[in-house]
Amino acid sequence: MPIDAASLMTTEVVSVAPDDTVAKVARLLADNHISAVPVCDADGKLVGMLSEGDLMRPFASETATRRAWWLRTLAEGTDLAPEFLKYVREDQRRARDLMSTPVVSVTEGVSAREIADIMIRSRIKRVPVVRDGKVIGVVSRADLVRAIAHSPDAMSELL
Numbered sequence: 001m002p003i004d005a006a007s008l009m010t011t012e013v014v015s016v017a018p019d020d021t022v023a024k025v026a027r028l029l030a031d032n033h034i035s036a037v038p039v040c041d042a043d044g045k046l047v048g049m050l051s052e053g054d055l056m057r058p059f060a061s062e063t064a065t066r067r068a069w070w071l072r073t074l075a076e077g078t079d080l081a082p083e084f085l086k087y088v089r090e091d092q093r094r095a096r097d098l099m100s101t102p103v104v105s106v107t108e109g110v111s112a113r114e115i116a117d118i119m120i121r122s123r124i125k126r127v128p129v130v131r132d133g134k135v136i137g138v139v140s141r142a143d144l145v146r147a148i149a150h151s152p153d154a155m156s157e158l159l
Helices: 022-032 052-060 064-074 082-090 112-122 141-150 152-158
Strands: 036-040 046-051 126-131 134-140
Touching: 022 036, 022 052, 036 134, 046 052, 046 126, 112 126, 112 141, 134 141
Parallel strands: none
Antiparallel strands: 036 046, 126 134
């Protein structure tokens, strides 16, 4: 029996809304021990993906002077520096500002091999599983590795 997205996916999906703050998204990622979330509109339709990497992107585009300021700010002892905390609290960016689009997604019947190919080709670490445009699950690289570890047949399906 072929392994497909429905049998691999994590079904307890944490998602965010386009207008959720960056701070809220960061808190959800940290609290749930995940590295990305789907961004869904009010109707539950998938509109983007937001990962830890997306949250870090604004810092990478800063000038060298700004980076030096961040380093000084973060290096002030073991607690977070007051300037850093103030910056995070005042950050007005929303999920929609940093999310990746268009989203690469699959449906429930897509095979494990195809999902692995999609992840490699698209250089992504996870893929949302959708039905009628709404997220019903997520397949991550860890899900694929788990399938291989638990089923010798899974490896042959991926090769």
